[in-house]
Structures are given as C-alpha cells and as structure tokens.
Amino acid sequence: MSAPLLAVEDLQVAAPGGQAILHGISLRLERGETLGVVGESGSGKTMMALALMGLLPDGMTAQGRLLLDGAALPAPGSDDWDAIRGRRIGMVFQEPLTALNPAMTVGDQIAEGLVWHRDMPWDQARREAVRLMDRVRIEQAEERAGRYPHQLSGGQRQRACIAIALALRPALLIADEPTTALDVTVQREVLDLLAQFVAEERMALMIVSHNPGVLAYASGRIMVMRRGHVAETGATRDVLTRPAHPYTQALLAAMPRRRGKAGA
Amino acid sequence: MTALLEIRGLRRDYARPSLFGKGGGFTALKGVDLDVHAGEILGLVGESGSGKSTLARLAMALDRPDGGSVRFEGEELFALTPARLRQRRRDFQMVFQDPFGSLDPRHSVGRIVAEPLHLIAPPLPKAQAQNRVAEMLAAVGLPQDAAARFPHEFSGGQRQRIALARALITRPKLVVADEPVSALDLSVQAQVLDLILELRRAFSTAFLFISHDLAVVESIADRVAVMRRGEIVETGGTAAIFANPRHDYTRALLAANAAFDIPFGT
Numbered sequence: 001m002s003a004p005l006l007a008v009e010d011l012q013v014a015a016p017g018g019q020a021i022l023h024g025i026s027l028r029l030e031r032g033e034t035l036g037v038v039g040e041s042g043s044g045k046t047m048m049a050l051a052l053m054g055l056l057p058d059g060m061t062a063q064g065r066l067l068l069d070g071a072a073l074p075a076p077g078s079d080d081w082d083a084i085r086g087r088r089i090g091m092v093f094q095e096p097l098t099a100l101n102p103a104m105t106v107g108d109q110i111a112e113g114l115v116w117h118r119d120m121p122w123d124q125a126r127r128e129a130v131r132l133m134d135r136v137r138i139e140q141a142e143e144r145a146g147r148y149p150h151q152l153s154g155g156q157r158q159r160a161c162i163a164i165a166l167a168l169r170p171a172l173l174i175a176d177e178p179t180t181a182l183d184v185t186v187q188r189e190v191l192d193l194l195a196q197f198v199a200e201e202r203m204a205l206m207i208v209s210h211n212p213g214v215l216a217y218a219s220g221r222i223m224v225m226r227r228g229h230v231a232e233t234g235a236t237r238d239v240l241t242r243p244a245h246p247y248t249q250a251l252l253a254a255m256p257r258r259r260g261k262a263g264a
Numbered sequence: 265m266t267a268l269l270e271i272r273g274l275r276r277d278y279a280r281p282s283l284f285g286k287g288g289g290f291t292a293l294k295g296v297d298l299d300v301h302a303g304e305i306l307g308l309v310g311e312s313g314s315g316k317s318t319l320a321r322l323a324m325a326l327d328r329p330d331g332g333s334v335r336f337e338g339e340e341l342f343a344l345t346p347a348r349l350r351q352r353r354r355d356f357q358m359v360f361q362d363p364f365g366s367l368d369p370r371h372s373v374g375r376i377v378a379e380p381l382h383l384i385a386p387p388l389p390k391a392q393a394q395n396r397v398a399e400m401l402a403a404v405g406l407p408q409d410a411a412a413r414f415p416h417e418f419s420g421g422q423r424q425r426i427a428l429a430r431a432l433i434t435r436p437k438l439v440v441a442d443e444p445v446s447a448l449d450l451s452v453q454a455q456v457l458d459l460i461l462e463l464r465r466a467f468s469t470a471f472l473f474i475s476h477d478l479a480v481v482e483s484i485a486d487r488v489a490v491m492r493r494g495e496i497v498e499t500g501g502t503a504a505i506f507a508n509p510r511h512d513y514t515r516a517l518l519a520a521n522a523a524f525d526i527p528f529g530t
Contacts, residue, residue: 040449041420154312183311183476185520210449213524240526254454256479257525 003070004028005204006052006172011066013047013228016059021047023228024064029172034198034205036219036236038212040251044228045208049176052206053091054081068172087117090165094177096157100149106160107133107145113167132163136193155186159193166197173197176208191218212252216240224248266338267299268437268470269323269356274298275331276318292318294494295332300438305464305471307485307502309478309517315494316474320442323472324358325349336438354383354434361443363423367415374411377401377429384434400429403466404459421452428459432467440472445480457484478521482506490514 006029013022022044029035039045050056052066056076066073068088074080085091093099101109110132111125120128126145133141136159138152149157158178165173175194179187195218198205209215215222216236223233224245232245243249276293292315300306310316321327323334325341334341336356341349357380360366367376377397381388388396401410404425415423424444431439441460445453461484464471475481481488482502489499490511498511509515 040451184478184524185311185516188520188523211524212450213526216526217523251450252526254450255526256453256457256477256483 003067005031005069006206007065007067007070008048008052009065009067011048011051011062011064013044013051013056013060013062021060021228022051025225025228025230027223027230027233029204029206031171031202031204032198033221034195034207034219036215036222037206037208037225038210038215038222038251039225040210042227043225045225046176047228048225049174049206049208051076052174053089054078054085086113086165086170087168088171090168090170090173092158092161092165092173092175092178094180096154096161096181097149099161100157102149105146105148106152106157110145110160110163110167113164117168128167129163132167133160136160136163136166137189138163154182155190158182158186158190162190162193162197166201169201170203172204172206174206174208177210178207179214180209180211187214188217194218212240212255224251268302268337269298269300269472270335270338271296271298271319271323271332272335273332274319274322274329274334276315276322276327277330292494293322293329293332296491296494296496298489298496298499300470300472302437303464303468303470304486305460305473305484307481307488308472308474308491309476309481309488310491311476311517313493314491316491317442319491320358320440320472320474324356324440325353326358350383351385354380355436356438356440357431357434357436359424359427359431359439359441359444361446363420363427363447364415366427367423369415371414372411373401373406373413373415373418373426376415376426377411377433380430380434396433397429400433403432403463404429419452420448421456424448424456425459428456428463432463432469435467436469438470438472440474442474443476444473446475446477453480460484478506478517490517 008025008027011022011025014020025048037045051062054074054076056062062076073084107126107129110129111122114120114125114128115122130141130145133145138144138156138159179190182190194205197203207215207218219236222236222239224231226247231247232239239248243252274293274296278290278292296319308316322329328342336352374397377400378393381393397411398408401408406422406425445456448456460471463469473485485502488502488505489496492513498514505514509518
C-alpha cells in the first residue's frame, strides 16, 4: 500500500506556557479525498490547520510526525517551509478581504505566486492569472483582473483566493472556514468549485468548519474535534447520521433545524 | 388592530462618494412596509446588502430615513421632539451581533446592564435600580456576582446574556436583535435562542429577530419577512413560508440552505 498524501501521527501542540492545545491528533488524507474537520471554538481545529501549514504562533511547540507523500514536513519555524507552503500545501482562509492585499490588483496577486515560485515572467504570469480566474468562474476575468479586492463581491474575492492557492497546483489544500463569511447562496458555489478541483487535479482537500451542515455537503470523511482531542472520525454520512460520541450527538442536537424539529 | 411597530414606505438612500470624482447613489431601502405585533417574534431574513441592518437602525430611530414612516404604538418616531423620543426609547431596545464590541470593556456588568435605566423618568432610587439589575441577571441565567465583574471575564454566549439583560431592563415592548447568535458556537447558539424564547414568555416582549441564517429563524420566529435588495419580497407565518414559499427568491434561499441539511438518520 502506498503512503497516503498526508499522514499526521500523534500531533501534540502546546502553548508557550506548556498548556496542551492538541493532545495527540492522528489522521490520513488521500489524493482526491475531502476531509471535513468540525469543532467549536477552542476545539483546536484551526491550530491543527496552522500546524499543517507551518504557521503555528510564536512560542507554540509541536510534537509528533507530519508526513506529506511519505516525507516529513519541516519543523515549525524552519525555512524549509518555503518550498512546501503555497507550493505543495495551499491555503484558503475565512476572510478573503483580510487575506488579500488591498493595494494590489487581484490579477497581480494571483500572478505574483507564479513569478515568485515558478520564475515566470510577469506578462506570462498575468495571462495565466486571467486563465485561473476564468477557471474559478470569476466572470469577465480579463477586466476583473485589473480590479482591487474591495471592488469585488465577497464571493468573487474568495474565488480569487482559491485561484491564488491553485495557481501552484498544490497536492493538498487546507481551507479554514472557507465559506463562513459568505452568503448561503454563494457558499454552495464555492464548495462546488473546490470539489471540482479535488476531482480534476486529484488534490486532497481539508475543510475546517464549525458547521456540520457544510461538511455534510462537502466532505466524504469527517473528523469531530473537541478540546484538542478527536471525538470521532469516519464517513461523513455515518458520523452525522449515527454519531457514536456523545459530543457529536450534542453538537448535532444544537443545530437550529434539528432544534426546530425536536421542539414545539 | 394597529401593530406595535408600523413601518410604511421606508426609504434610505446612501450617497456613495468616490475618491475619483463622480459617485453613484445606492438605495438601501426602497419603500419597506413591515408590521411587528405585540409579543411576537418576527424573523427578518436576507443576505448581505439586503438592507436588514439599515432597517433595524431606522426602526430604532438611530438614523433618519429619506422617506416613509416608522410608527411605534401609533406615534411617528421621526416627528417626535428629542425629549419625547428619549422618553419612548425605554420601550424599544436593541441587541447586536458582536458580544465583544457592544459592551464597554471599562464598565462593570452591573453598570452596563443598568445603563438604559437612565431613560426612565423620574429616575429609580439606587436600591431599586440594583434590584432591577439583580432581577435581570437572574432572568438571563447569570450569577449575581456577575454584576461586579467585567465583560472580558465572560464567554461570547454569556456576553449575549448580558446584552439581553441590558436590553430588557426597562421592560421594553420591542427588542430589535441584529444577528444576535451569529457569532456563537452551535451549542451556545441553541442556549441563547432558548433564552430569547423564555424572555419573550416572561416579559411578553416582541422581537424583531434579524438573521442571515434561515434555520435559526425557522427555529425561533412566529412570522418571517424575507428581504432582498432593499425590499421585503415575502411575509408570512414561519411554517407557511418554509413549507410553501411563494417568491422565487425565498425558494432560492431555501434551496441553498437545504443543501446543508444533514440527512438525519433513523
């Protein structure tokens, strides 16, 4: 059996004071697969995502093994992350407006990664950026490439962030609450877009979300996190329809639609 | 029967100044009609930019409209003298989304909750005011020693309890709650929704409950109004709207939401 694209073995993260944030997380993620990570604030889901991107806040320490394609990921803070982050592991965050540079056109921000990492000349990178914007279905890509982030809608900005992440064809994309700031009608479109790239590029996708409903729609497997532990993990459909862990049961019972049905 | 709050033909235009010369205009509200009846929870749903927060601010007379009227118990709010408006404010209060930004971090919780009492004339004697604070803290499920503590010592859900205690201390007839549970974790959200239902029962307060989340509105509202681009496109009983939406936009919203339904098993 070949190695999974991503293997996390007993990941432990501690705060500067030594307080444990993650208590030994293990997971595997294959190419072409989408893993949903669900949890409430303080569950450690974002800290895990940051550890996988080599972006743990200063002073935090990590232990355990992180393997990408069978090779160990660099230690936190190591310069070796430059060859991994952005190139092999792409990232999409919740707030596209804060993730984008307000003073640079959207097209140039997509092109910049190609110039920096691929030594592509700017004019070629700009053409490639327009093609990528087209691929993430930003309409009138040519014209919008020359616009600044504040001139685009929230959905278009998030598509632009996805284009930036996909420009370097990462093997793994980590998306932390990628649709939380978006209107519900736009959320589905963005999730569909991510699913399309998972299928077309054989990319692996990890979606971190507080919303089990989003992950029911977007992920094949799900991991439920609570207070730095994995409460349970399994096929999304199984976990969400027949939750084994009391915490998952409580989380699902708190969903407003379920409350509505249970109450009255 | 006249409604508690009667909004008619409400308009709000924003000039959109541009750094580079000519600015376009933008109409946030295009003639909105809406009633909130005594004691009901009216859910107002819509996506970003639909105008729901603009409507909330105008319903609370925190801003002036460019046309139309807002009547509270038959009284036109924008025709009132400042003194009379101030007097009336004890009857309509507001709760905001951000439980961090809406509570002054320098003030004790007791002082924050007591703050709207200044709207009551003649002022309550100090002992009576303190009793009211204690009563409200109990009503929202916070311990009595919370009064002496400060906002940063509380979680997001507890802060929304503080905001609700503050909003209800003058026994208002209407509370406008703008995305009051959107920033909260699911389990905390459920507790705050239950609390709002409980407070409505205890004080017979009407709520204009604004949210982008249809599932949340479905679980709490008696009636629902759907807003899009500055207009109310549909209003009706909650069960009717969710079972039988008439407007295309309502249908599109419900379909988008249904995508995130969990196929609850047996």
